Amino acid sequence: MTIRELIPWKRTPLYLAPQAGVSESPFRRLCRAFGADVVVSEFVSAEGICQGNERTLEYLRFDEAERPIGVQIFGADPQRMAEAAAFVHETFGPDFIDINFGCPVKKVVKRNGGSGCLRDLELVARIIRAVAAATPIPTTVKVRSGFDQATRDPVRIGLVCEEAGAEAICLHPRTRTDMYSGQARWEEIAALKQAVSIPVIGNGDIRSGEDALRMRTETGCDGIMIARGSHGDPWIFREARAALDGQPLPTEPDVEERFEVCLDHARKTIAFERDSRRAVLEFRKHLGWYTKGLPSGRDLRQELFEVTSIEEMQERLAGYLDRYRAGELRGMESGSEHRAAAAVRM
Ligand SMILES: Cc1cc2nc3c(=O)[nH]c(=O)nc-3n(C[C@H](O)[C@H](O)[C@H](O)COP(=O)(O)O)c2cc1C
Structure with missing residues (x-):
């Protein structure tokens, strides 16, 4: 072909x-x-x-x-x-x-x-x-x-x-x-x-x-x-x-969807790699990217960079979501132009 x-x-x-x-x-x-x-x-x-x-x-x-x-x-x-x-x-x-x-x-x-x-x-x-x-x-x-x-x-x-x-x-x-x-x-x-x-x-x-x-x-x-x-x-x-295609642009994913996709990606990565601990460590760069621009993103990343399993990752993201929904997190990361920032502002 x-x-x-x-x-x-x-x-x-x-x-x-x-x-x-x-x-x-x-x-x-x-x-x-x-x-x-x-x-x-x-x-x-x-x-x-x-x-x-x-x-x-x-x-x-x-x-x-x-x-x-x-x-x-x-x-x-x-x-x-x-x-x-x-x-x-x-x-x-x-x-x-x-x-x-x-x-x-x-x-x-x-x-x-x-x-x-x-x-x-x-x-x-x-x-x-x-x-x-x-x-x-x-x-x-x-x-x-x-x-x-x-x-x-x-x-x-x-x-x-x-x-x-x-x-x-x-x-x-x-x-x-x-x-x-x-x-x-x-x-x-x-x-x-x-x-x-x-x-x-x-x-x-x-x-x-x-x-x-x-x-x-x-x-x-x-x-x-x-x-x-x-x-x-x-x-x-x-x-x-x-x-x-000249279609209306889809809305940006909200924080929930962002985390769902991030976790789906992480699960796929762990299933694909032979060494799951190593897979989680190598996934850190993606965690950094998925959380870029979110309110208190730096703190979240600090937490996420310590995780060594998907369960811990899930827990930290769920904890963040609870705080986020409760309105406890304020302010976008300064200087962030990442699209996540725009999504949260909406
Ligand atoms: C982390 C990273 C790894 C890359 N690895 C490759 C590679 O293996 N092969 C390749 O042809 N280009 C590689 N590139 C270059 C990209 O394919 C692309 O040409 C470049 O980043 C410009 O596109 P962008 O502006 O959309 O990032 C890499 C780029 C990045 C950021």
Whole structure:
């Protein structure tokens, strides 16, 4: 099946972005339920896959409910990337393979992986060709606009990827040197869309449904990918869908719904991970995000960061809800622009 057949491009599909330590199977399922049309695994090392590293292979597990799902791999050796893609396809059966050419992390870039590849577009082409030839499923790519300002040329990068056999391209229009600073240059997504004929997925700085609609209007992109905007806020997909479809925007979740979804997410995470204590510890970042902006949120987080089981988590959240309903909690966290704050104000 080609990527054009696999993904509902007509509706401007919403992608949950690949995110190390965040876009794991439980969160991917949650976001699918809230309206994400496509999900992508966090980036997985081709070397780790080829070596059969146990922890690496854990990242590849997914649930049928997540489809269509892409598994994202990274590495700088075309042959190893091809071997890894073939193994992932045969063993786990995702719908497509996505290649990471965007990761800015030093450890990865040093070995020419992720955005490191963008310094050598011939290498980018060889990796794509090797991966595309290794499996019958589509190969897609996720890129930044360049390695640094001097090599910034998203259109050229896109043309190279398309020519080498990428069936879709996602652009996060910042360079590796930019990391996350400044604003994503959406005009580069528009330029890429004009230049290539494969679907273009726009990414960068989507924080609301309105942003999603604006990105589509300003760039003409075929799909929209959301990363940080989904943290503690899987509802963003519901809102983005409504905005794209010209429907009234759904109301923000209230504190009760927020906690219900948070607990559902935590339960799914614990069920998915083999070590439940570790699962709870790793869930702390999500607890931080789900409670951001709430009245006395800092105190609540302090309580939540001490929990080691789902029962304790449940107790602390229930205790907070009692105090909240009794009107004992006042004032939003200062400086918070998180959407939870708006929900509580209503
Ligand atoms: C915690 C975190 C982990 C990420 N991990 C990955 C990854 O594994 N692969 C990847 O291609 N991008 C990764 N990214 C980048 C995002 O997919 C996305 O391109 C970037 O955050 C910009 O989108 P946003 O403005 O919606 O956050 C990560 C981003 C964050 C915040």
